[in-house]
Amino acid sequence: xxxxxxxxxxxxxxxxxxxxxxxxxxxxxxxxxxxxxxxxxxxxxxxxxxxxxxxxxxxxxxxxxxxxxxxxxxxxxxxxxxxxxxxxxxxxxxxxxxxxxxxxxxxxxxxxxxxxxxxxxxxxxxxxxxxxxxxxxxxxxxxxxxxxxxxxxxxxxxxxxxxxxxxxxxxxxxxxxxxxxxxxxxxxxxxxxxxxxxxxxxxxxxxxxxxxxxxxxx
Numbered sequence: 159x160x161x162x163x164x165x166x167x168x169x170x171x172x173x174x175x176x177x178x179x180x181x182x183x184x185x186x187x188x189x190x191x192x193x194x195x196x197x198x199x200x201x202x203x204x205x206x207x208x209x210x211x212x213x214x215x216x217x218x219x220x221x222x223x224x225x226x227x228x229x230x231x232x233x234x235x236x237x238x239x240x241x242x243x244x245x246x247x248x249x250x251x252x253x254x255x256x257x258x259x260x261x262x263x264x265x266x267x268x269x270x271x272x273x274x275x276x277x278x279x280x281x282x283x284x285x286x287x288x289x290x291x292x293x294x295x296x297x298x299x300x301x302x303x304x305x306x307x308x309x310x311x312x313x314x315x316x317x318x319x320x321x322x323x324x325x326x327x328x329x330x331x332x333x334x335x336x337x338x339x340x341x342x343x344x345x346x347x348x349x350x351x352x353x354x355x356x357x358x359x360x361x362x363x364x365x366x367x368x369x370x371x372x373x374x375x376x
Contacts, residue, residue, distance in 0.1 A: 184249040190216045191245035204241070204248050217246035222329070226258035233263025233320070241335040254331045259284070259320035266341055267317045273337030275310040275330050277318070279303065282326030288316035315342060348376030 190207040226235025240253035279302045287299030310316040320326045355369040
């Protein structure tokens, strides 16, 4: 009886670890991402450069001081700094972005499937928010000023909107070397191939002509 109880306890503990566990911590100082080694062992989907060959450039990026080009239909621009820009981020579980917003510019509703985001406003006023998961779908919002910080939990739909007549600059850190991004409108109305209009018409409870129009915009 005691052995059965012990086995059950072990299985429960292992199951909890699998469900609640996060990314594994690296077992070496670093694993600089290497793209040229076709047959090398991959760590987080990337090969490791020989540690003896690593240098400062593998851990460096210059460019966040430069303003992004916001002359687009949304009036925003994201400058990423992830494992693509800094190979030394591989296995370290962090990255960051600079976001520029023209007056009334929008970083549209999107999610990061692999990361929580913490954002700091450097200049301007920014209206931000996220939506909790079903069934509540509760909108949580805040208007941020220079120096304010806001957190967007992993996987939740969120957005940022410049509510002023001047440019806004924000810096955000993310808890993944490659957080990914799914822009809701692009994914739903701009998928390749397109989602059947009948599916979207029923999902959004709108006329099929409206769905056809929206799909042409993406």
